[in-house]
Amino acid sequence: MKIPDTIIAVRNLDFYFKDFKALDQMNLNVPTGSIYGFLGPNGAGKTTTIRVLLDLFHAKQGEVEIFGQSIRQHRHDILSRIGALIEAPSIYKHLSGRQNLEVLRRMLGLPKQRIDEVLEIVRLRENADKKAKEYSLGMCQRLTLAAALLNDPELLILDEPTNGLDPSGIIEMRELILRLNQEHGKTIFLSSHILSEIEKLVSHVAIIDRGKILYEGTLAGLQQQSNQNITVVVKHPDQAMPLLSEHNYQLLEQTATGFVVQVNTEEEIAELNRLLVMNNHEVYQLSPAEQGLESIFLNVTQKLDA
Amino acid sequence: MNPAIALSRGLQAEVYKFRRTFLFWFLILAPGFVPAINLIIFLRRGHQIVEAGTNAWPHLLQMSIEPGNMLFPFFVMIVALFVNSIETTSNTWKLIYTQPLSRLTVYLSKVLVFILMLFVSLSLFGIFSIGVGWLVGIFMPDLGFDQAFKTQQFFLAPTRIYLMTLGYASLQFLISQQSKNLILPLGIGIGGLISFLILVQGWEYVEYHPYGFQFLGIGDYADLDASFWAQSKFMIRSLGLALVTFSVGAWLMWRKRIV
Numbered sequence: 001m002k003i004p005d006t007i008i009a010v011r012n013l014d015f016y017f018k019d020f021k022a023l024d025q026m027n028l029n030v031p032t033g034s035i036y037g038f039l040g041p042n043g044a045g046k047t048t049t050i051r052v053l054l055d056l057f058h059a060k061q062g063e064v065e066i067f068g069q070s071i072r073q074h075r076h077d078i079l080s081r082i083g084a085l086i087e088a089p090s091i092y093k094h095l096s097g098r099q100n101l102e103v104l105r106r107m108l109g110l111p112k113q114r115i116d117e118v119l120e121i122v123r124l125r126e127n128a129d130k131k132a133k134e135y136s137l138g139m140c141q142r143l144t145l146a147a148a149l150l151n152d153p154e155l156l157i158l159d160e161p162t163n164g165l166d167p168s169g170i171i172e173m174r175e176l177i178l179r180l181n182q183e184h185g186k187t188i189f190l191s192s193h194i195l196s197e198i199e200k201l202v203s204h205v206a207i208i209d210r211g212k213i214l215y216e217g218t219l220a221g222l223q224q225q226s227n228q229n230i231t232v233v234v235k236h237p238d239q240a241m242p243l244l245s246e247h248n249y250q251l252l253e254q255t256a257t258g259f260v261v262q263v264n265t266e267e268e269i270a271e272l273n274r275l276l277v278m279n280n281h282e283v284y285q286l287s288p289a290e291q292g293l294e295s296i297f298l299n300v301t302q303k304l305d306a
Numbered sequence: 307m308n309p310a311i312a313l314s315r316g317l318q319a320e321v322y323k324f325r326r327t328f329l330f331w332f333l334i335l336a337p338g339f340v341p342a343i344n345l346i347i348f349l350r351r352g353h354q355i356v357e358a359g360t361n362a363w364p365h366l367l368q369m370s371i372e373p374g375n376m377l378f379p380f381f382v383m384i385v386a387l388f389v390n391s392i393e394t395t396s397n398t399w400k401l402i403y404t405q406p407l408s409r410l411t412v413y414l415s416k417v418l419v420f421i422l423m424l425f426v427s428l429s430l431f432g433i434f435s436i437g438v439g440w441l442v443g444i445f446m447p448d449l450g451f452d453q454a455f456k457t458q459q460f461f462l463a464p465t466r467i468y469l470m471t472l473g474y475a476s477l478q479f480l481i482s483q484q485s486k487n488l489i490l491p492l493g494i495g496i497g498g499l500i501s502f503l504i505l506v507q508g509w510e511y512v513e514y515h516p517y518g519f520q521f522l523g524i525g526d527y528a529d530l531d532a533s534f535w536a537q538s539k540f541m542i543r544s545l546g547l548a549l550v551t552f553s554v555g556a557w558l559m560w561r562k563r564i565v
Contacts, residue, residue, distance in 0.1 A: 054404045056564040076307065080406035090401035092392070094327055106319040107405045109311070147401070 007032040007155055007187045008053065013062030015048055015211075022048045024211040026062065030189055030204070035181050037202035037219075038191040039297060045211040046191040047087060050159045053189075054084055066155065080108075083148030084157045089140035090147075093133040097124055097143050100132055101150060108151050118146040121184075122176065138169030145176065156180065157189045162197055170197065177201060195297055207300050214300045222296055230269060232276075233258035233285035240281050247275060252289075260289045312407050316415030319402075324419075329388040333423055336381055337431035340373050341438045348442040352449045362450035363439060363457070364528055370435040371463050371527055375520055382424060382471060383495035386478035387488065389420045394486055403564045413559045417552055420479055421472065428464040435460050462534055463527040466541065470520040473544035474498065476551035477516060483555060519544045 008030035015023035023045050030036045040046050051057040053064060055071050055078075064071045066078045092100055101115045119125040122142040127135070132143065141161060148156060161177070162170045178201065180186045192198050198205065199219070206216040215222055229252060234240045237259055241251055249272065250262040263269050269286060276283050324330050344366060348355065356362045393399045402412050436457050443451030477498075482491040495517075502518035509515075513522055523540025526532055535541075 051400075051564070054400075056400055056403060058561065058563075076406050076408065079404060082404075084404050086400050086404075088397055090396065090398040092323055092396045092398065095323065095325070099322075099325070103319045103323045104401075104405065106322055107315050107402070107407060109315050151406070 005032055006030065007067065008036075008189060009063075009065040009068075010049075010053075011063040011065075013049075013052065013059055013064065015045075015052060015057065015059045015062075022211050023052070023059070023062075026208075026211070026213055028206060028213065028216065030187065032187055033181075033185070034204045035177065035188045035190060035202045037198035037205040038189060038208065039193070039195065039198050039205055040191075040208035041193055044193075044208045046193075046208060047159055048211075049208070050084075050086060050157055050189075050191060053157060054082070054086070055079070056086075080151060081153055082155050082157060083145075083151065083153035084159075085141070085144045085148050085161055086157075086159045087163070089137075089144040091132045091135075091140055091143060094131065096129050096131050097135070097139075097146075098128040100143060101147060104147050104150050110150060114150060114152075118149045121149060121180075122146040136169075138165050138172065141165065141169070141173060142176070145173075149180075153186065155187045155189065159191045160193070161190065162192070162194060174201060207297060209300075222300075228264060229260050229262050229289040230272075231255060231258050231260050231285065231287050231289045232272070232283070233287075234276060235282040235284070240276060243275070243279055243281075244272065258285065307407075309411070312411045313414060313418075316407055316411045317418060320415045320419045323392065327388070327392065329385065329392070329423075332384065332388075333427050334430065337427045338434050340370055340377065341431070341434035343373075344369050344435070345438045345441060348438065348449070349445060352442060352446050356450050358448075360450055361453040361455060362442070363453065363455035366435065366439050366442075366451075367459055367463075368528060370431075370438075370460065371467075371524070374431055374464070375467055375524055378428075378467060378471060378520070379474070379495070379499050379517065381427065382475045383478050383492055385423055385427075386420065386475060386482045386495075387491050389416060389423070390479070390482040391488055394488075400564050409560050410556060413556050416483075417479065417555070421475070424471065424475060425468055428468050429461065432460040432464050459527065463524070466527070466534065467520045467524065469541040470523045470544045473519055473547035473551075474516040476548040476555070480551050480555045480558075484558065513540075514543065516544070516547055 006029050008028060010026055010028040013023050013026040014021065026049065028049075038046055038049070048057065052059050053066065053071065055075050058072070067081060069078060071078055092103065095103070097119070098115060101118065105112070105115055116125065119128050122145050124139060124142050124146060127139060132140065135143065145158075145161070158177070162173050165173060174197065177188055177190065181188050190198065190202065202219055204217065205219050205222055207214045232240070237254070241254075241259055244261060245251060252260040252262055261272065263272065273283060273286060347369070348362075348366070352362070356365055393402065403409060405412070439451045439457075442449060478491060478495050481494055485491055498517040502512070502515045502521070505512045505515060506518060506521070512518060519540040523537040525537045
């Protein structure tokens with residue numbers, strides 16, 4: 001079956017928990033073949049979105065199309081081409097890793113050797129016959145990922161896959177995700193609130209806050225769009241910062257040597273400099289701030305607050 | 307996909323996940339509880355129970371069915387709870403409902419495994435009870451277990467209990483499926499049973515109380531010539547309730563937000 005260029009298309013999606021609007025006119029376009037980062041703080045609506053994508057929650061308004069088909073009308077076809085990992089691991093602790101996969105293999109009607117193949121991919125073959133209750137959290141996450149890979153899906157939906165993992169577990173999971181994308185050709189929809197994780201993995205990104213999409217596009221585009229902040233280094237930042245705040249400059253973060261200010265035009269930079277000098281501040285440095293995704297994210301979400 | 311193939315896959319997966327669980331051993335060992343006690347009683351005090359020269363089988367039948375019928379509701383509550391809580395405690399509701407099987411198939415697989423488990427356990431109860439008669443007959447040949455008896459009664463009476471049980475079994479299943487709390491379904495079940503035991507003393511509509519069908523409808527099971535369908539109104543009410551409750555459960559699971 002031909003896969004369209006956009007593997008997930010969400011149009012004007014609203015979702016309510018009673019009176020609380022959890023998703024607000026959401027639009028998403030996930031390109032086929034991408035690693036798509038779905039970024040937002042806790043409670044922003046990431047897991048709710050994922051549950052709607054997987055037909056665990058039914059939205060009354062809006063459209064969700066995956067592989068060019070509506071999830072409500074073609075649930076079976078779509079789910080047979082998706083693998084998912086949602087929040088905490090879903091594992092029968094009294095069974096071994098292999099037996100956990102056997103439960104799903106029976107549901108899917110797949111050949112037995114597929115279990116060994118996915119255990120190999122997630123590098124869990126040596127521990128496959130241990131009971132899952134003896135697994136570390138990292139192993140549990142890899143087993144859940146193995147379960148998601150059983151039906152050889154074209155699209156993987158991973159909700160906070162590194163949540164709770166130690167640094168080596170995070171690195172392992174990151175390498176695995178990259179491998180699945182690059183070597184196995186899977187499109188990966190990856191949600192996270194760990195911003196540095198997304199930054200190192202994704203080609204495309206969407207930022208969600210309070211149920212609204214604030215940005216969607218390439219990672220480079222996001223960085224370009226937000227590259228107008230400057231780092232200010234002065235002799236007495238503790239005095240300079242309140243002065244700038246009084247003049248309606250938006251201070252984004254304090255660094256070891258200075259602080260970062262949001263500016264919109266070059267003229268604003270000159271004006272800021274003049275203000276500091278006129279008030280007898282010794283200005284040592286005005287330079288473009290190198291923005292990590294974290295500060296871009298804060299920048300974007302604060303714009304909504306303004 | 308062919309619905310029969312889908313259901314077969316759902317059933318195979320559902321049965322497999324209970325291996326090496328408490329529930330698996332409970333299903334096998336619990337039906338042996340009353341027979342084991344009966345075995346000890348007959349071996350130690352058989353001659354005080356059975357008059358010399360009479361048939362011992364009717365005694366065994368009575369000593370099996372009556373306590374069995376009394377304990378079976380507790381067994382049903384525990385099975386209904388564990389069939390569902392295995393998903394709640396493993397955090398796997400979302401896993402099974404994101405597989406490419408319809409929600410109805412996944413739900414039906416669980417329902418069928420549940421009612422099959424109850425049936426298998428009652429059948430084991432019948433087998434174990436007859437086994438007690440044979441064993442006692444070997445060790446105490448003069449006790450009267452060598453006399454002719456319609457031993458199918460050890461299966462027919464439990465089958466009638468089974469059919470009259472499915473009504474409240476479906477209620478216990480629904481409550482256990484909808485509740486994340488493990489104690490609540492047991493509390494409601496025991497409350498239902500106790501309320502029947504109180505109401506049976508004088509309430510005119512008590513025969514519609516679902517937790518009492520198997521007590522009111524068991525009838526004279528010792529009468530070997532009595533029809534299987536005697537007191538069939540309790541079986542019909544029980545099966546009717548089961549049909550309605552399982553359908554409501556299917557509808558709730560179809561529209562439920564799976565977390």
